[in-house]
Amino acid sequence: MLQTASILFVITALGGLLMAAIRFATKHNPPAWLAMVHGLLAASGLTLVVYALCTQAVPSTVLFALVLFLLAAGGGAIMSLAYKWRQRLLPAWLVIGHALIAAIALVLLLLAVFGANPDPAG
Numbered sequence: 001m002l003q004t005a006s007i008l009f010v011i012t013a014l015g016g017l018l019m020a021a022i023r024f025a026t027k028h029n030p031p032a033w034l035a036m037v038h039g040l041l042a043a044s045g046l047t048l049v050v051y052a053l054c055t056q057a058v059p060s061t062v063l064f065a066l067v068l069f070l071l072a073a074g075g076g077a078i079m080s081l082a083y084k085w086r087q088r089l090l091p092a093w094l095v096i097g098h099a100l101i102a103a104i105a106l107v108l109l110l111l112a113v114f115g116a117n118p119d120p121a122g
Contacts, residue, residue, distance in 0.1 A: 001048050001051065001052045001056070002048070002049065002052050002058065002062065002109070002112070002113045003113055003114075004048055005044075005045040005046075005048035005049050005052070005109070005113075006045075006106075006109055006110055006113050006114070008041050008042075008044050008045035008048070009041075009042070009045045009069075009102075009105075009106050009109060010106070011041055012038055012041040012042045012045060012102075013102065013103065013106055015034060015037060015038040015041065016038055016098075016099060016102065017099075018030070018034065019034055019035065019038060020095055020096075020099060022034075023089075023090055023092075023095055024092070024095075027089070028089070029083070029084050029087075029089060029090055032084065035080060035084060038076075039076060039080070042069070042072075042073060042076070042102075043073075045069070046066070046069055046070070046073065049062065049065070049066050049069070049109070050066065053066065058112065059112040059115075061108045061109075061111065061112040062108075062109060062112045062113075064108055065105045065106075065108040065109040065112065066105075068101050068102070068104055068105035068108070069102065069105045069109075071101050072098055072101040072102035072105060075094060075097060075098035075101065076098055078094065079094055079095070079098065
């Protein structure tokens with residue numbers, strides 16, 4: 001389950017990089033459909049992580065990754081509702097902060113899932 005979530009988050013990150021490139025290269029917000037797919041994939045990954053936390057023993061870093069993913073999701077919601085929805089250019093600091101928090105969470109999740117530590121308690 002966490003492997004599937006990891007794959008979803010990697011695909012989500014690739015979409016996020018594409019959206020950041022669009023935002024910084026063109027000085028326009030990325031298309032709404034791309035942002036929606038990005039959010040849907042992230043929400044799917046979050047759902048799997050929460051389910052795994054509730055149903056199986058997982059490394060403790062997974063919980064920390066979840067908290068960071070939720071923080072990044074909050075930033076994504078702010079970008080969508082406060083800026084994109086009102087057709088205002090996404091602020092660079094928010095795009096970068098969202099990306100950094102999500103990237104740290106992704107690295108933590110990948111280390112927990114694919115790392116060398118076989119102990120589920122972390």
